[in-house]
Amino acid sequence: MTRAIRYNYVIGDVQGCFEALKALLKEIQFDSDQDFIWFAGDLIARGENSVGAIRFIKKLCERGAAATVLGNHDLNLLAVARGIKKLKDKDRIEDVIHALESDELIDWLRRQPLCLFPNDHTILTHAGIPHIWSAAQTAQYAKEVEAIIAHDDFEVLDTFLKEMYGTEPDLWSDDLTGNARLRCITNYLTRMRLTDASGRLEFSFKDALDDPMPKGFQPWFEYESQATQSHQVVFGHWAALQGKTLHKANQQPIQNVDGGCVWGHQLLAYRLEDKAIFNGDNPVM
Numbered sequence: 081m082t083r084a085i086r087y088n089y090v091i092g093d094v095q096g097c098f099e100a101l102k103a104l105l106k107e108i109q110f111d112s113d114q115d116f117i118w119f120a121g122d123l124i125a126r127g128e129n130s131v132g133a134i135r136f137i138k139k140l141c142e143r144g145a146a147a148t149v150l151g152n153h154d155l156n157l158l159a160v161a162r163g164i165k166k167l168k169d170k171d172r173i174e175d176v177i178h179a180l181e182s183d184e185l186i187d188w189l190r191r192q193p194l195c196l197f198p199n200d201h202t203i204l205t206h207a208g209i210p211h212i213w214s215a216a217q218t219a220q221y222a223k224e225v226e227a228i229i230a231h232d233d234f235e236v237l238d239t240f241l242k243e244m245y246g247t248e249p250d251l252w253s254d255d256l257t258g259n260a261r262l263r264c265i266t267n268y269l270t271r272m273r274l275t276d277a278s279g280r281l282e283f284s285f286k287d288a289l290d291d292p293m294p295k296g297f298q299p300w301f302e303y304e305s306q307a308t309q310s311h312q313v314v315f316g317h318w319a320a321l322q323g324k325t326l327h328k329a330n331q332q333p334i335q336n337v338d339g340g341c342v343w344g345h346q347l348l349a350y351r352l353e354d355k356a357i358f359n360g361d362n363p364v365m
Contacts, residue, residue: 083144086114088198088352092316092323092337093120093151096127096172097362098136100347104360108349112145117349118198120316121151121206121270123189124173126342128364131175131185138188150192150229151206151317152270158229159241161186190237191230194269195222198352201311201332207272208315208334211303212252212279215311221265228262251280273318275300288320301326301334308332314350323348323357 089108094101110117123137124130140146157173159165161182167174176185195218196204203215205222213221228240243259244266256264267281274282274297282297289299307313308331319340326334339348339359346359 084114085116086111088116088118089349089358090118090120090198090204090314090335090337090352091350092339092348093122093153093319093342094127094133094137094347095122095125095153095342096130096133097341097347097364098127098129098132099364100127100341100360100362101133101136103363104347104349104358107360108351108358112140112143115145117146118196118204118314119146119148120204120314120337121149122153122316123148123151124157124176125153125171127172127362129175130173131179134176134185134189135179138185141188141192147196148192149196149204149206150189150194150270154189154192155229155241155244155266155270158186158190158237159244162234162238162241164238164241165245193222193226194266195219197311198314202314202352203307203311204314205269206315207268207270207317208300209305209307209313210252210268210272210275210279210300211305211307213268214306214309218269218307222269225262225265225269247281247283250283251278270317272300274298275303277303286318286320301328304328305331305334308334319343319345323350323359325355 123134160167209218231237249264274285276296282294312332313334316338319338321336323339324336337348337350339346341347341362349358
């Protein structure tokens with residue numbers, strides 16, 4: 081029997097800021113028996129307690145009170161855990177790697193999706209959706225990567241993780257195959273900020289909307305989007321947006337949920353029922 085949900089919240093990039101997450105859940109009076117949390121990815125990384133955050137979120141998901149998409153930092157954790165990527169000092173994920181149940185945490189993480197539908201008219205990914213994809217295409221392409229990441233054969237997983245990093249191809253084509261296709265999908269769903277009118281990705285820009293951008297490129301949400309013809313898009317990833325709501329004429333709204341908590345700002349919860357936004361300060365910053 082499906083339980084009745086009082087409120088659905090989307091929470092942006094936790095990034096291991098476990099104390100901020102607990103404070104935000106208290107602020108919204110979260111009740112795991114009545115409410116549901118949709119996490120926008122980047123559960124871990126540069127906050128004070130990545131292992132605490134992922135343990136807590138995993139438990140919420142396993143009891144049916146939450147779900148999450150994967151972000152670029154989550155995928156990086158998989159690569160580090162598999163011995164494919166060297167651990168960087170700024171990525172504070174050693175506590176996850178060295179946890180007693182590390183294998184269990186990593187195995188759970190790699191079985192999470194890149195795309196979710198919190199309701200019939202909302203789609204969630206970590207970085208957004210390129211304007212050249214519909215919601216249905218996005219879900220289809222996400223499943224291609226998910227199948228590899230969650231594969232029972234670790235050799236299949238490791239082969240992908242070794243090829244996951246890179247900026248090419250930077251433009252989607254249905255003709256892409258193999259790891260080039262998987263890398264392109266992954267970059268759109270977990271790393272994207274700017275594209276050009278054709279959908280070509282630009283990877284260097286990470287700043288605010290009023291900062292100068294490379295010529296010919298705009299934020300992906302500035303173009304008329306196929307996905308927003310049918311769905312509201314909710315995403316995290318871009319801390320400089322500070323939870324902006326982005327409107328385009330004759331399209332569903334686009335909602336950012338990354339408040340930049342790990343950079344000393346706030347963790348955000350966006351309530352789907354009434355589009356209210358709740359802010360939680362990081363008590364350890």
